[in-house]
Amino acid sequence: MREGFCALFKKDCRMLASGKFFLMAAGFLALYTAYVNLGYIRFMQMPPYNVYLYDPAGTQTEVSSLVHAVASLEAMDAALLSDANGVGLDASAEAVRVVLYAGAEHVDHHRADYALSLLRPSAGSAPEIIGTNTPEQKARKEITCELLFFELAAVGFLGIAAVLFQEKGMGVIRVHAILPLQKNLFLLSKLMVFLLSDLAFAVLLTLLNVGLADGAALLPAVLLQTAILSLMMALAGLLCALLLKDFRQFTLAYLIIAIFAATPVFLSANTSVKFDWIDYHPFYHVYMGLKNAYFGVAASLVYYIGSACAIALLFLAVQLAFRREMGKEG
Amino acid sequence: MIEVKNLTFSYGKDKQALHGLDFTVEDGEIFGFLGPNGSGKSTTQKILTGILKGHGGKVSLFGQDISAAYGPEFFRKIGVLFEFPYLYANLSAVDNLNYFASFYPKAQRRDVGELLETLEFKPDFLKKPVSSYSKGMRQRVSMARALVSNPRLLFLDEPTSGLDPSGAVLFRRIIEQERRKGTTVFVTTHNMMDADLLCDRVAFISNGKLVALDTPKGLKEKNSNHRVVIDYLYQRQRQTKTIEAPELEAGIPFAHDEVISIHSQEPTLEDVFIQYTGRGLS
Numbered sequence: 369m370r371e372g373f374c375a376l377f378k379k380d381c382r383m384l385a386s387g388k389f390f391l392m393a394a395g396f397l398a399l400y401t402a403y404v405n406l407g408y409i410r411f412m413q414m415p416p417y418n419v420y421l422y423d424p425a426g427t428q429t430e431v432s433s434l435v436h437a438v439a440s441l442e443a444m445d446a447a448l449l450s451d452a453n454g455v456g457l458d459a460s461a462e463a464v465r466v467v468l469y470a471g472a473e474h475v476d477h478h479r480a481d482y483a484l485s486l487l488r489p490s491a492g493s494a495p496e497i498i499g500t501n502t503p504e505q506k507a508r509k510e511i512t513c514e515l516l517f518f519e520l521a522a523v524g525f526l527g528i529a530a531v532l533f534q535e536k537g538m539g540v541i542r543v544h545a546i547l548p549l550q551k552n553l554f555l556l557s558k559l560m561v562f563l564l565s566d567l568a569f570a571v572l573l574t575l576l577n578v579g580l581a582d583g584a585a586l587l588p589a590v591l592l593q594t595a596i597l598s599l600m601m602a603l604a605g606l607l608c609a610l611l612l613k614d615f616r617q618f619t620l621a622y623l624i625i626a627i628f629a630a631t632p633v634f635l636s637a638n639t640s641v642k643f644d645w646i647d648y649h650p651f652y653h654v655y656m657g658l659k660n661a662y663f664g665v666a667a668s669l670v671y672y673i674g675s676a677c678a679i680a681l682l683f684l685a686v687q688l689a690f691r692r693e694m695g696k697e698g
Numbered sequence: 699m700i701e702v703k704n705l706t707f708s709y710g711k712d713k714q715a716l717h718g719l720d721f722t723v724e725d726g727e728i729f730g731f732l733g734p735n736g737s738g739k740s741t742t743q744k745i746l747t748g749i750l751k752g753h754g755g756k757v758s759l760f761g762q763d764i765s766a767a768y769g770p771e772f773f774r775k776i777g778v779l780f781e782f783p784y785l786y787a788n789l790s791a792v793d794n795l796n797y798f799a800s801f802y803p804k805a806q807r808r809d810v811g812e813l814l815e816t817l818e819f820k821p822d823f824l825k826k827p828v829s830s831y832s833k834g835m836r837q838r839v840s841m842a843r844a845l846v847s848n849p850r851l852l853f854l855d856e857p858t859s860g861l862d863p864s865g866a867v868l869f870r871r872i873i874e875q876e877r878r879k880g881t882t883v884f885v886t887t888h889n890m891m892d893a894d895l896l897c898d899r900v901a902f903i904s905n906g907k908l909v910a911l912d913t914p915k916g917l918k919e920k921n922s923n924h925r926v927v928i929d930y931l932y933q934r935q936r937q938t939k940t941i942e943a944p945e946l947e948a949g950i951p952f953a954h955d956e957v958i959s960i961h962s963q964e965p966t967l968e969d970v971f972i973q974y975t976g977r978g979l980s
Contacts, residue, residue, distance in 0.1 A: 375800035379786070386788045539784035543843070545749045546778045547801045548770035695749050 372549040376557035383534065384561060389527050393565060396523060397572055400515045404508065404577045412507040419483040420447045423459040432486040455483035501663070505582060509662040510638070512577040516590075517655055519573070520566055520597045521630060522622075525605040528562050529618055532609035536693065545694035555686060559602050566598035567591055578662070589661035596675045597654050603682035610689035650678065699725045699760065699851060699882040700746065706754035707741055715741045717906040718755065728873065728883040730897035730914075732890075732971060738906040739886050740781075740855075746884065747778050747853055759851065774802060777849030781856045783836035787829040791819060791839045794828060795846055802847040813842045818868060833860035841869065845876070852876060855886045870896055890967045900967070904975035914967055921970045922963065929958040 384390060419435045421428065422444045431437075435457075438444045444456045448469060456467035464487065466480045485491075501509065535541055544554050574590055575583040604625075612618045633655050636646040646652050653674070657667045700723035707716040715738045723729040733739040744750040745757060748768045757764040760775060785794050795810040814824065817838040823831060828839065837860045844852060857873065858866040873883055873896055887893055893900050894914045902910040910917060924943045929936065932954045943962070945951050965973070 372801050375797060379797055383786075383788070535786075538787050539780070539782055540786055542749075542780065543778075543784045543798065546747050546773055546776065547798065548773035549801050550770070695744060 369550060369553070372547075373553050373557055376549075376553055377560060380531070380557050380561045383531050384527070384565075387527075387530060387534070389531075390565070392527075393519075393523070393569055396519060397569060397576075400519075400573060401576045404511050404515070408511050409504060409507060413504070417479050417482060418447075418451050418454040419457060419486050420444045420454055421457045421459060421487075423457075425460070428459055428464075428487050430488055430490060432489045435486050453479075455479045457483055457487065459487075505578075508578050509586075510659075512574060513659045513662045514634070514638070515577075516570055516573055516594065517597070517658055518630075519569060520594065520601055521651075522626060524562055524566055524598060525601045525625070526622065528558060528602045528605040529609040529622075530615075531558065532606055533615055533618065536609065541690075541693050542696065551690070551694070552687065555606065555683075555690060558606065559599060562602045563595060563598050566594055570594040586662055586664070589664070589666075590658070593654075593658040593661045593667075596679070597658060599679050600654065600675070600682065603679065603686050606686045607682065607689055610686065610693050650674075699723050699727070700729075700884065701758040702742075702746075702755070703757075704755035705742070705745065705757060707738075707745060707750065707752070715906050716745075716753070719903070719906075719908050721901055721908060721911055723882060723884060725882055726877060726880050727898045728877050728885060728896050730893040730900035731884065731886045731903065732888070732893055732900055732967075733903035734975070737903045739903050741906075742903070743853055743855065743884070743886055747776060748772060774806065774847065775850045776853065777844040777847055777851070778853045779840055779844040779855060779857055781859065783833070783840040783860075785828045785836060785839055785843070788827055790823075790825045790827055791831075791835075791842070792824050794839060795842055798843050799846045806848055808846050808848055810842070810846065813845060814838070816872065817842055818865075834862060834865050837861055838865075841872070845872075850881060852881050852883045853886075854883060856888065857885065858887075858889055858892055866892070890971075894967050902971055902974050909974045910970070917970045918964050918967065921965050921973055925963040927961045927963060929960075930954040931956040931958065 415434050420438050421431060421435045422438050422441055423431075436447070438447060438456075441458065441460070444458070444467065448454050448456050448467065452469045453471075454468070458465040458467055464484065466483060468476060468479055470476060471479075499506075541554075544551065570590055571587060574587060577583075578586065608618055608621050612621060629649075629651050632643055632646060633649060633651045635641045636643055636649075636652060637655050637659060653671055657671060657675075660667055700721075702719055702721050705716055705719040706714070708714045719738075719742065731739050731742065741750065745753045746759065746764070748764065751765075751768075759772070762772075764772075786797070789797065791814060792810055795813070799807045799810065819835065819838050819842070823835060828836060831839070841857065844854070852873075854873070858869050861869060870892065873885075877883055883896075885892065885897060897914060899911065899913050900917065901908055912920065925940050926943050926946060927938060927940050928950065929938050930950075931937070934955075936958070939952060940963070941951065946960075950957065
């Protein structure tokens with residue numbers, strides 16, 4: 369049995385290597401890391417809006433260094449024309465006048481309040497800070513979590529389905545039906561390859577983007593959540609590839625998962641938008657499990673029991689579909 | 699080796715594929731299973747190879763009921779050549795065979811290189827991916843895969859499909875060699891020449907029922923009209939006459955100057971099949 373599993377495992381690795389899967393994963397890792405370190409973190413550290421001040425008499429004495437001084441009202445208009453999110457402050461009269469292109473009402477209030485607060489930086493109240501993460505650490509953990517979720521849910525799902533579609537097309541699944549091996553090993557070796565690949569990806573992505581010390585401390589919890597999501601997505605990918613006729617049908621199924629399943633989860637987990645029904649969405653809990661792992665919050669026992677049951681049910685469904693595929697006509 | 703009694707199988711409520719088949723295959727026999735598309739021969743082979751479960755009746759292989767024999771031990775004893783050459787297209791012939799052989803105990807495996815040489819596989823292609831092979835080369839690798847485990851029972855589905863005439867002769871010779879080693883061979887085919895030349899006995903299946911079972915010679919004799927056609931010259935004129943074969947025992951029973959040819963009217967296996975089933979094999 370051990371020798372059979374090793375042969376299957378080696379063959380699956382070769383299939384993935386010949387399909388450039390590992391190369392693609394390495395490429396994604398490099399791309400995500402460049403995006404986080406060269407783009408996202410810098411972007412998150414930038415002020416939310418540019419503020420332009422016209423103060424010919426120099427009445428504002430305590431102005432923040434984030435404010436850009438302009439020489440005339442015409443110059444301020446020109447700046448706002450090219451930067452529609454910017455906020456203009458006209459301090460030529462006694463009361464400071466706020467000038468901006470209208471957006472959404474609540475955002476406009478925020479923009480105005482933010483711009484005015486930069487004229488009196490010392491007058492701001494000091495809020496109580498809870499949690500130990502710096503804004504950069506928080507941003508790094510959030511984006512790493514999102515990218516890992518995307519990688520596991522989309523790329524891993526597509527990858528395992530692509531391998532199985534290839535084997536289905538070559539008809540070799542039927543040959544395994546008459547080989548002296550436990551048929552489940554065929555599925556288990558694929559799950560193992562993807563699980564190990566996903567775990568390695570999670571380790572590298574976390575260490576490269578969260579930082580070595582912080583990342584290493586988070587890894588046990590992150591890897592546990594990665595394993596749960598990786599198994600679920602790999603099993604879902606196997607099931608779709610076994611049940612669906614061709615890659616075109618599979619692409620449709622993938623779009624449905626990507627758009628209708630993942631979008632509300634990201635919205636509910638990362639913004640103030642929260643749908644009433646989101647608690648019934650299984651992806652939401654898996655995503656929150658991963659996010660909580662990055663922020664050191666333990667998941668509940670119910671979540672783990674639910675995940676184990678979901679994995680077991682998916683495996684049973686995959687087994688049935690696999691046996692059906694083995695018995696198909698040539 | 700194989701004992702089938704009242705075998706039935708149904709793909710759902712109203713789709714009965716097999717209606718009570720009865721046959722046995724002896725140790726070391728080459729047994730042909732012939733039938734048109736949709737007649738139930740693939741279903742029968744799938745039940746015998748342990749792929750399809752849920753049949754009715756009794757099926758024994760190696761003296762053991764098949765429902766108790768679906769484990770790895772059973773699959774170690776059989777080799778299957780499918781109708782299509784199912785191989786990993788991105789791997790070479792050698793890699794494919796080493797991969798499939800790795801599921802069998804080392805002592806049972808045949809040498810992959812020797813096997814491919816026996817099958818006259820082109821040495822230049824040994825390390826090239828299967829995707830670059832012709833149909834005949836893929837069929838050779840598939841045959842090697844079926845033989846690599848030294849099976850005691852060999853299931854061959856259309857073994858000479860995709861081969862040129864010399865390849866077909868080679869395959870028939872290899873199947874004969876296997877039989878001489880004591881291997882039992884169960885051949886499913888449309889090819890009447892294969893069935894006639896190879897098989898000790900053949901069974902005809904039509905609409906899920908066994909309609910005839912005998913040696914190819916026996917079937918042809920049973921269904922022969924025992925007539926001969928004689929071409930001859932008489933008074934410088936070429937003539938043809940059909941007579942009953944026993945009439946020949948006392949010599950040519952009519953006046954003639956010279957006999958040009960005598961042809962028996964023995965039917966071909968395909969003629970016999972059509973007689974039994976009312977339709978051809980394709």
